[in-house]
Amino acid sequence: MGAECCDGHGHSHGGAAVPHAAAAPFTAEEEAEFKKVKKMADFLRGRKGMPVRQAIEMGKRVEFFRGDKLGKFLLNNAVAERYCPTPVTDKAQALEMGKLLIQYGFIHRSNRDERNKKVLQPTQDTSFVADGYYTWMYDGPTTFRNFLTTLLIIGFTGLVCYPIWPQWIKVVVWYCSVTFLIFIFVFSLVRVFAFFILWLVGIEFWFLPNIYDDNLGVIDSFKPLYSLRSTDVSERKYRAIACVLFIAMCVWIAQQPTDFDEYMELTKQFTDDIYSGKLIDDMSQQQRDSIDKMKIPDLEELMKDDASDIFAEKDEDAIFDSYMDAKYFSEDGEDIDKEDL
Secondary structure (H helix, E strand, C coil): CCHHHCCCCCCEECCEECCCCCCCCCCHHHHHHHHHHHHHHHHHCCCCCCCCEEEEECCEEEEEEEHHHHHHHHHHCCHHHHCCCCCCCCHHHHHHHHHHHHHCCCEEEEEECCCCCCEEEECCCCCCCCCCEEEECCCCCCHHHHHHHHHHHHHHHHHHCHHHCCHHHHHHHHHHHHHHHHHHHHHHHHHHHHHHHHHHCCEEEEECCCCCCCCCCCCHHHCCCEEEEECCHHHHHHHHHHHHHHHHHHHHHHCCHHHHHHHHHHHHHHHHHHHHCCCCCCCCHHHHHCCCCCCCCCHHHHHHHHHHHHHHHHHHHHHHHHHHHHHHCCHHHHHHHHHHC
16 A cells, blocks of 8 residues: 555555545646655655554554654765755755655554543544654555565475475474474573563663564564663562572572483483474375375384294293293192192
């Protein structure tokens, strides 16, 4: 959705009506101005464009910005002057650029929900002011996005063809997957442990605090690098209780070194089994094709069966001889025979 469909017809984009659209087709002058505004919109939505925030509008995730942020970005960015339709030297001219974006349907004004700041509601107000919030209806250039989509299709097709992959590729993918899962598990464990230890002394520390926030993009999930603040006074009793329990647990573990060593050995064995693939039944395609076929033993298997039968017969003879010896040829057996006589 975006400027490509803003050709003079008023319809909704993702549930939000286009704030303004001319009833008649563009004139030559309007077409030229539209191209200049689109060039500015491409720059603003590009990789080096204006920072945006994410929210939910009409049940969909959208990107928005505050009006004064656009003005500051255009005034403080030397490269932006090359993309603006007219020179921007003051705040008023920067606000005019925002009005052009609304006029040609690249953005629309929204209101923030008072109860939830991450929820927006579209409005019919077409003014562009510094303290207003504006939602993008234009996604920007699609070349890079189309490239990523092509890679996604190729990757999905490759996953579907997994049964015919060469064995060495399966091994590489398996090792990479297992390594990634172990890294995520260890990273999460260390992250929580570091938070817990510092929380006991009155400091709330999170490394990559937004890493698991689903409402943020990939880049924003890694910002900031860490968060650090003092805990509330009301948490002192909880920290004291947690500290006592933690010390008691450490003492209990120290008194049972054998169990802990066994646990570490089992963990190591489990990791080795994961890397070796012993926990997953990976049948080859030849085994799957031959699963319903009658298996004909070869000469080596027949010889092994004969040898096992011979040993089985010898075992039966040995058991019978020992029974006869115990029954009839033992000293107790001789005494019984004499009494009978």
